[in-house]
Amino acid sequence: MKLYTTLVFVIVAFVVLPINAQGNSIEWTTIENVEDSLSRKRKKTILYFYTDWCVYCKKMEQSAFKDQQVIEKLKKDYYTIKLNAETADTIQIGNDQFINKNLKKTRNPTHELAELLGSRKDKPFVAPVIVLFDEQFNVIKRSFEYLSPKELYQWIQ
Amino acid sequence: MLRKLELCIVMAFVMPIISLAQSPSLTIKGKVLSDKDPVVLATVVVKETHTRAFTNIDGEFSITLDEKGEYTLYISASGYRNSTQTIDVSQEENSFEFTLVKDALGLDQVVVSATRNRVERKKAPVVISSIRTRLLNATQSTTLADGLGYAPGVRVENNCQNCGFTQVRLNGLQGAYTQVLLNSRPVFTSLLGVYGLAQIPVNTIERIEVVRSGGSALYGSNAIAGTVNVITKDPVLNTWEIGSTISSIKGDALDRNLNFNSSIVADDLQTGVTFYGSYRNRDAYDANDDGFTEIVEIDNTTVGAKAFLKPHERSRISLNLNAIKEYRRGGDRLDLAPQFTDITEELQHDTFIGGADYEWESTDYSHKLQAYTSTSYTNRDSYYGGLGGSRTRQDSLIANNAFGTTKDLAWVTGVQHTKSFTRDVITSGLEYVTTNTEDEIPGYNRSIDQQVNTIGFYSQYEWKPTEKVTALLGARLDHVNVDGKYSVGTVLREVSIDQTAISPRLTMSYDLTKQIKLRAGYARGFRAPQAFNEDLHISSVGGEQLFVILSEDLKTEYSNAFTSSFNYSLSKNLLQLDFLVEGFYTTIQDPFTQVSTGATLNNGSILEEVRNGSGATVFGSNIEIGVSPSSDWRFQIGATYQESRYDDEQLLFESDGTLGESDIFIDEFVRNPNWYGFLNATWLPSEKFNVDLTSTYTGRMNVPRVISDSGFLQINRSNPFFDMNLKVETHFDYSDDFMITISGGVRNMFDSFQDDFDTGATRDSDYVYGPMAPRTVFLGIKIGKMH
Numbered sequence: 007m008k009l010y011t012t013l014v015f016v017i018v019a020f021v022v023l024p025i026n027a028q029g030n031s032i033e034w035t036t037i038e039n040v041e042d043s044l045s046r047k048r049k050k051t052i053l054y055f056y057t058d059w060c061v062y063c064k065k066m067e068q069s070a071f072k073d074q075q076v077i078e079k080l081k082k083d084y085y086t087i088k089l090n091a092e093t094a095d096t097i098q099i100g101n102d103q104f105i106n107k108n109l110k111k112t113r114n115p116t117h118e119l120a121e122l123l124g125s126r127k128d129k130p131f132v133a134p135v136i137v138l139f140d141e142q143f144n145v146i147k148r149s150f151e152y153l154s155p156k157e158l159y160q161w162i163q
Numbered sequence: 164m165l166r167k168l169e170l171c172i173v174m175a176f177v178m179p180i181i182s183l184a185q186s187p188s189l190t191i192k193g194k195v196l197s198d199k200d201p202v203v204l205a206t207v208v209v210k211e212t213h214t215r216a217f218t219n220i221d222g223e224f225s226i227t228l229d230e231k232g233e234y235t236l237y238i239s240a241s242g243y244r245n246s247t248q249t250i251d252v253s254q255e256e257n258s259f260e261f262t263l264v265k266d267a268l269g270l271d272q273v274v275v276s277a278t279r280n281r282v283e284r285k286k287a288p289v290v291i292s293s294i295r296t297r298l299l300n301a302t303q304s305t306t307l308a309d310g311l312g313y314a315p316g317v318r319v320e321n322n323c324q325n326c327g328f329t330q331v332r333l334n335g336l337q338g339a340y341t342q343v344l345l346n347s348r349p350v351f352t353s354l355l356g357v358y359g360l361a362q363i364p365v366n367t368i369e370r371i372e373v374v375r376s377g378g379s380a381l382y383g384s385n386a387i388a389g390t391v392n393v394i395t396k397d398p399v400l401n402t403w404e405i406g407s408t409i410s411s412i413k414g415d416a417l418d419r420n421l422n423f424n425s426s427i428v429a430d431d432l433q434t435g436v437t438f439y440g441s442y443r444n445r446d447a448y449d450a451n452d453d454g455f456t457e458i459v460e461i462d463n464t465t466v467g468a469k470a471f472l473k474p475h476e477r478s479r480i481s482l483n484l485n486a487i488k489e490y491r492r493g494g495d496r497l498d499l500a501p502q503f504t505d506i507t508e509e510l511q512h513d514t515f516i517g518g519a520d521y522e523w524e525s526t527d528y529s530h531k532l533q534a535y536t537s538t539s540y541t542n543r544d545s546y547y548g549g550l551g552g553s554r555t556r557q558d559s560l561i562a563n564n565a566f567g568t569t570k571d572l573a574w575v576t577g578v579q580h581t582k583s584f585t586r587d588v589i590t591s592g593l594e595y596v597t598t599n600t601e602d603e604i605p606g607y608n609r610s611i612d613q614q615v616n617t618i619g620f621y622s623q624y625e626w627k628p629t630e631k632v633t634a635l636l637g638a639r640l641d642h643v644n645v646d647g648k649y650s651v652g653t654v655l656r657e658v659s660i661d662q663t664a665i666s667p668r669l670t671m672s673y674d675l676t677k678q679i680k681l682r683a684g685y686a687r688g689f690r691a692p693q694a695f696n697e698d699l700h701i702s703s704v705g706g707e708q709l710f711v712i713l714s715e716d717l718k719t720e721y722s723n724a725f726t727s728s729f730n731y732s733l734s735k736n737l738l739q740l741d742f743l744v745e746g747f748y749t750t751i752q753d754p755f756t757q758v759s760t761g762a763t764l765n766n767g768s769i770l771e772e773v774r775n776g777s778g779a780t781v782f783g784s785n786i787e788i789g790v791s792p793s794s795d796w797r798f799q800i801g802a803t804y805q806e807s808r809y810d811d812e813q814l815l816f817e818s819d820g821t822l823g824e825s826d827i828f829i830d831e832f833v834r835n836p837n838w839y840g841f842l843n844a845t846w847l848p849s850e851k852f853n854v855d856l857t858s859t860y861t862g863r864m865n866v867p868r869v870i871s872d873s874g875f876l877q878i879n880r881s882n883p884f885f886d887m888n889l890k891v892e893t894h895f896d897y898s899d900d901f902m903i904t905i906s907g908g909v910r911n912m913f914d915s916f917q918d919d920f921d922t923g924a925t926r927d928s929d930y931v932y933g934p935m936a937p938r939t940v941f942l943g944i945k946i947g948k949m950h
Contacts, residue, residue: 099203139219
């Protein structure tokens with residue numbers, strides 16, 4: 007009996023908990039698509055690098071990137087690109103190709119694009135990294151750490 | 164001016180690259196082309212100011228500078244030869260055009276920082292073995308005791324059939340020589356140490372850090388053999404998990420386990436809480452069908468919570484509360500009230516552990532301050548007794564009075580300050596520990612009333628004179644005050660000491676090459692006379708109880724520990740290899756030894772006295788090899804060879820003159836195999852499926868066994884054991900919010916288990932050695948949002 011009531015309590019308390027109201031979500035696209043879109047309509051761009059094992063990335067995907075205000079602002083003013091920093095794909099921008107040179111060389115092979123855009127002096131690439139480009143695709147600013155919904159919203163103003 | 168490249172200067176305006184706005188005094192605008200086409204995302208770095216910019220989709224970039232003059236620009240882009248240009252910035256606005264040549268031979272690399280080094284190199288100057296959640300999971304460990312045996316130099320054993328008292332032995336030394344810490348706090352009192360290892364559920368543990376040998380100058384001098392630091396989980400994501408496992412011990416006894424844990428962390432990561440709970444119900448198991456248990460019945464419910472709050476970026480307050488309620492019973496006829504059985508050890512523990520921590524770091528992160536307070540309170544009801552095989556009135560009277568109560572309170576509080584210089588670090592702290600133990604069994608006139616107060620001050624300097632050398636110099640000054648009254652039967656002892664001792668420690672590590680690290684160290688430790696965990700445990704032998712008491716004039720025990728090690732780590736492409744050889748040598752002066760004085764108590768019970776032995780030396784070597792050819796495969800093997808010797812022959816049993824019995828002497832420690840080790844193999848082809856093979860090897864050892872009413876001993880040589888576990892696990896992600904993990908397998912698949920247990924009501928219940936359970940088949944399921 008005691009076991010049963012404990013079980014019921016546990017299920018009611020903890021299963022009910024994480025049900026999110028879905029609402030809108032960010033429409034992530036690829037770099038190639040953005041290149042194409044930029045020729046028709048110029049908007050700012052957000053490039054978000056993540057890795058499968060990055061806990062803070064998951065936290066951002068569950069909070070900052072699900073925040074309604076953030077989603078609306080991004081939808082209106084930005085192209086949103088989500089890129090796995092360890093992808094094996096070859097990415098083409100303009101006439102240039104970017105590949106993953108580390109593929110067979112290390113356990114967590116960082117793609118060239120992530121190394122390029124996500125490194126700082128004397129610091130290796132660590133996700134989450136968000137790069138903000140203006141309408142001309144100039145790099146305006148970069149974020150190298152976890153951002154809460156509020157912080158992200160301020161950052162994209 | 165330049166070599167093969169064309170250079171063209173064009174005027175432009177500036178845009179800041181870093182987000183903070185600055186009022187620009189000079190701007191450089193430029194364009195990078197190749198064959199007249201713009202080069203996208205080329206990197207332009209100004210050598211003198213380290214400013215970096217990227218070219219946009221039109222190949223354009225801009226950089227801000229403070230002064231006029233000559234600057235060197237490094238321009239690089241994927242697929243192109245790097246280019247270095249010197250430019251003269253003399254006007255308000257400067258504009259340049261650069262051309263790059265394609266890199267057909269791949270001779271130049273894109274200029275970026277080093278990629279992350281994923282090798283788990285142990286950078287610490289001391290060897291730390293980490294047992295992570297992954298390994299605890301792979302070994303199907305339910306409690307801390309289950310998971311500890313898989314680190315080099317560590318052995319965990321069950322030492323009592325009636326109560327399941329577990330001990331961890333580090334580098335050959337008994338349980339009391341190891342300091343068990345909970346989140347770096349010494350709240351594991353002696354009493355908690357008797358059963359506590361088997362009470363901490365695994366689902367709260369993030370990792371266990373074992374530091375072997377040396378008596379840490381930071382954690383207290385009782386850590387002569389080393390420290391086992393249990394670090395509990397610190398959450399980031401919102402998760403919840405409910406799991407259940409059923410195990411069947413030889414198809415005879417069931418072990419049911421239900422646990423849950425859940426974490427909630429605010430979106431801004433400033434506050435968070437983790438709740439956890441576990442329920443365990445294990446049937447007793449009788450290995451040899453004599454009607455007496457070899458594995459005790461356990462009913463354990465544990466709940467707890469850990470919360471944190473970050474009032475600002477560099478400070479953190481954390482609070483943790485845990486409650487453990489456990490019932491265990493061993494002996495015979497478990498369904499009867501204890502006084503009607505032949506042997507019963509019945510314990511009801513009610514433990515509460517709570518603590519609060521505060522951490523603060525200065526703005527430049529060079530100062531760190533920690534203040535903490537922690538308390539543990541255990542209320543224990545016990546029954547150690549029984550009719551012992553006979554049915555006289557006297558026996559019945561004694562059996563009815565074998566109930567006891569124990570209250571044990573420990574409180575730790577302290578502050579620690581760390582100052583980090585460019586390379587060196589100084590850590591200092593002050594700690595006050597007070598423990599109060601009251602154990603009464605009126606029926607045996609057995610009582611322990613002990614207060615131990617320790618105030619300690621420690622300081623450690625981590626010195627890095629060069630990149631390759633690190634030295635740790637530290638010392639701890641302790642003032643210990645022990646006040647204890649111990650009695651059993653008509654024997655009454657008192658201890659009242661006030662002692663100050665310094666425990667210095669020195670460790671050095673040297674990076675011979677990038678892959679090879681050499682370490683060596685020395686540490687001194689001491690243990691003031693007091694009742695330690697084995698002393699608080701009462702065994703049942705020959706139908707009588709066996710008590711432990713401290714002798715008169717017990718002196719403090721001192722130890723000197725030397726260690727040295729060679730560590731080779733290699734990370735080449737996907738392969739990771741780690742090789743460690745370690746030697747240890749510890750001498751103990753006036754070691755506490757238990758000498759059996761025979762059945763000297765007037766009710767026929769056996770009395771063991773804790774006396775100072777003549778001196779002992781424990782030395783040996785650990786070897787550990789870890790290989791992971793790719794992330795799918797992991798192998799780990801560890802072996803220890805050790806010898807533990809008394810300088811002079813050590814008395815184990817003192818004869819009272821009975822015919823056929825004489826004093827028994829030993830020259831090496833009992834229950835210490837010369838060889839032991841572990842072997843683990845994991846196959847992780849994907850997130851969805853994995854297979855784990857884990858095993859421990861225990862070599863032959865000498866185990867004493869009581870063979871007569873007088874407590875006379877026989878030293879038996881045990882057989883070696885090879886305890887191997889196999890676990891298969893599969894994981895489904897039903898959605899982002901719901902996942903299931905199903906696992907199954909067998910523990911101790913070769914059924915390598917003691918086969919010569921003593922039988923019946925007059926058995927020696929301490930005659931237990933080797934693996935903690937025979938072949939056990941298990942099945943488990945976990946549901947929740949785990950990641």
